[in-house]
Amino acid sequence: MKTTLSSYSALVVLLAAAHAPAAITGTFGQVTQIGAPPSAVLGALTGFNAYAWDEQQNVAMPATFFDETTNPGGSATPLPGIVPAGAYDSHFLHFENVPGVIAASGQVTFSQPIVAAAFVNTTLDATDASLGAFGTVYPTTYPLRGLNSPSSFSFIGNTLTFQFVQFFPTNFVVQVRVITHAVPAPGAAALLGLGGAACLRRRRR
16 A cells, blocks of 8 residues: 555656646846745846746636737737737746946746747736736836837747846836746656556556
8 A cells, every 4th residue: 555655646746747837947147037026116126137037827817918929039020919818827027227237138948938928018017917926016007117228038939038228327127027838748648647557557456
């Protein structure tokens, strides 16, 4: 019986890992991955680097408007549109510089492909409540948030490359919300099948 329970526990762990939702898996350059901060309003999260964090995972999102809905895509020639209702994961990029810092550039990689991005203040405002991290205060309704000129970003597959620029002093805060697919990793169904077969074998014994 102990062996059966131990094997079952191991299977549960494997399945949980296989169904792990999309998340930030790596960063490069002038970006720091953090846990969801208590506040992302003007003046609350400044630094030499941009910050990136995971927001909600596997959230049931209704059909929602985003400022860029193509992959490959980016802020240079965005294609705004409605992302269909479904399960998605949300992530956030934020840059507010300190004196002496003008720009931050780097890459953020996710475990699943990028679906869309919001970078206009009104679109960010509209998705703060539904996709924002629990416990984080966002600058909702603040007009000087989003992607200022000459800041830019592009993405292909599951990697986003950015160049955020700010001149101090400024009242602008650079912010981009990214959503990715939230689907089981390949092989999850196979693991489930193997687990079921193993259970059947034990019963026959």
